[in-house]
Amino acid sequence: MAVLVAPTKSNLIKAKSSLELSKKGFELLDKKRNILIKEIMSYVDKARTMHNEIYDVLKEAYESIQEANITLGVKTVEDMSYSVPVNEQYDIILKSVMGVDIPSIKYIEDDGYTPTYGFYRTNDALDKARQKFNEVKYKIYEITELESSIFKLAKEIEKVKKRTNALEHVQIPKFEAQVKYIQNVLEEKEREDFFRLKRLKNKK
Numbered sequence: 001m002a003v004l005v006a007p008t009k010s011n012l013i014k015a016k017s018s019l020e021l022s023k024k025g026f027e028l029l030d031k032k033r034n035i036l037i038k039e040i041m042s043y044v045d046k047a048r049t050m051h052n053e054i055y056d057v058l059k060e061a062y063e064s065i066q067e068a069n070i071t072l073g074v075k076t077v078e079d080m081s082y083s084v085p086v087n088e089q090y091d092i093i094l095k096s097v098m099g100v101d102i103p104s105i106k107y108i109e110d111d112g113y114t115p116t117y118g119f120y121r122t123n124d125a126l127d128k129a130r131q132k133f134n135e136v137k138y139k140i141y142e143i144t145e146l147e148s149s150i151f152k153l154a155k156e157i158e159k160v161k162k163r164t165n166a167l168e169h170v171q172i173p174k175f176e177a178q179v180k181y182i183q184n185v186l187e188e189k190e191r192e193d194f195f196r197l198k199r200l201k202n203k204k
Helices: 010-072 074-081 126-204
Strands: 090-097 100-107
Touching: 010 074, 010 126, 100 126
Parallel strands: none
Antiparallel strands: 090 100
């Protein structure tokens, strides 16, 4: 590695200071990366569980809607579906995790047990289907929150990884080489000055 720096005491002080700062920066970034990795793993575990839950609820919902289609007729079920209100009232709040904005979806959950259609020409299968699809909606909010968080954390981990690699493999070795080079040159100069003074004393 080429060391393009003048071998002076002031440059030695600067190189040592830059080396110490780079090492501290590396330690802090490495700690941040470990915390982010731990955080993302917890989100991944939750997302995996949530996917299984969504699959189970959807399975029940489709079984119920299929039963309702058979017992009531597809046209009746379709007509009843228009009476179900579209509820998209939610807020997205950002919370910071090690400087990363993580989305949190806030909403008021409707239990889905209060029917919006009359009891005439309906049955339990239709009620259950509505409840289950309503449940799926809120689980989709949760999985969206988790997957958005995973995406943002993964991007930040990649950025931190690049910075730590740059410090570990470029900056720190560069400043270490500068310190070593300057110290060697200054020590050699001191030895030469010492022997020169010694010779002068011997001549006198």
